[in-house]
Amino acid sequence: MQQKNHQVVLSRPLNGVPVVEDFRVQEVPIPEPGPGELLVRHIYLSLDPYQRSAIAGRHMASRQPLGAGAMPMAETVGQVLRSRHPGYREGDYVRHFGGWQEYALSSGEQTEVLERDRAPLSAWLGVLGMPGLTAWASMVALADVQPGQVVLVSAALGPVGSMVGQIALQRGAHAVGIAGSDEKCAFVRELGFGACVNYRSADFLQTLAAALPEGADIYHDNVGGQMLADAFTVLKNYGTVILCGLMERYNDPARSKPLDLALPIVKRAVMKGLVVTDFEDRRAQFMDFVAPRIADGRIRYREDRAIGIAATGAHFARLMRGENLGKSVVVLADE
């Protein structure tokens, strides 16, 4: 066991798309758990686009911008090293909000003991984590996708988008993805999507229309802005739009393009806002749907991994440039 804890903190307040110089590593003592606390050694650290807006204080989870020296929050998976909490034993694998660091204390709040044999450990941050629950809430709880329907999803190689499409496929629907490169689109098609369109291609709107000759019944929106406006061009009348993320504005809200209300009116669209924390009490139902399908390969996932806490800042910058090929994860220790 290491003798020190390493954290990644901001070297300055973020401005626009993050760069590696925005972050620095600092060494601090490994904390000792007090009464009712446990100490977790992190194995995997989750990087997600919403963390960018949380750092800026523009997220539901965080209304105060982080200044220089502050550590961003993140979900982590790890192992209990010491426990003074009756609900946790040494050796338990847990998921909690541990932050951008190698070790963290927990009071037990939002700290879940993982069923280690149900899925690979890192999957609890992606397909079995908040992104997976988000996709399940979208397709099952809010859109209630039906066999034969056509589902369109942006950021289709990301952990939410890839699960949206695969859950739709598992329910007998068709899935069409949108992603930011031909390489991403090739991976999206490997996941079983019927088509994937590169939004950076010159003929994006024509290709999108060709991929959806009868239009989309459901669009899952991770992005907002121009992407949502573009999706409306192929949404069927009476189609459903799940509003779930605003990737377009996380780096720079001043450049954000809001929604022209004529679009949903003309299409008679039903739009539903999704906040994943609303679905915590349905996590067992979600797990029963997803975990067996991961075990037997019906649902697959890609990860975009970096190694070591010092790589966290650069890996986050890569994510916020949209260059990640799958769920962004930092590996902090051996399992």
Next chain:
Amino acid sequence: MQQKNHQVVLSRPLNGVPVVEDFRVQEVPIPEPGPGELLVRHIYLSLDPYQRSAIAGRHMASRQPLGAGAMPMAETVGQVLRSRHPGYREGDYVRHFGGWQEYALSSGEQTEVLERDRAPLSAWLGVLGMPGLTAWASMVALADVQPGQVVLVSAALGPVGSMVGQIALQRGAHAVGIAGSDEKCAFVRELGFGACVNYRSADFLQTLAAALPEGADIYHDNVGGQMLADAFTVLKNYGTVILCGLMERYNDPARSKPLDLALPIVKRAVMKGLVVTDFEDRRAQFMDFVAPRIADGRIRYREDRAIGIAATGAHFARLMRGENLGKSVVVLADE
């Protein structure tokens, strides 16, 4: 019977809020119905905000802007003077799209014979017309308002807004209105609304919040723009928003404020686009709900009347400045 037909046409293309100089009256012969046609003498002419965007070619019903000399379209109620159509007899009262003129031919398309004894003739343009059907579609078909719920509606003295509130009240819900003057709000309260807030008052947002201490379950949006953003401040989580009109932009779309998508996401709102023509096949159900309630006074309405075809332009300008006190109607002839 007059010997000539008088029409109101554009004297120039519209730019921004209409003024009386934008319109002129012209005299033309009364047309003769050909085979399969009928001639209608108009008694009431309906002025509605959507006509502003139709004139500009920005409406679903009209994608070509009208130039100088063109006559705006409008629904009218009148009496059949001569019929060469087997479905209509001389003396029948009908509603059709007759336009801004005293007489018009009809081929029978979208021309409905009115049950004269069911309601006052002008009501077929308002509470029993497209505005009433819009309100019914919103409250019954899309929002399905339940007893005890709280409904907020903008443009609450207009024919759609006043019906939205009254249908909500008839279904056991509470109604709170927003209107543009204290005078309008006094009339809105007379219709049974529990409260009405003047959006031009300095403390609008505070007064709105005070009128909705537990928030609104449903917001019917006629306006878009800042009004919709303001309504989100009092919408309950999981509330419903019916997107139905864009009054804010009909005069000048360049000044329009689109929707910040964070608002519906944070509120987990369900937003539904409404196009009234989708509900034509449910008109009988709508009539059975509204007509008896008009007859016995449970549902009431106000009209903002002008007399004579020459007053049409000025009356439309008044409507588009938001100064009308109720459904805007031009009286063209005695009943």
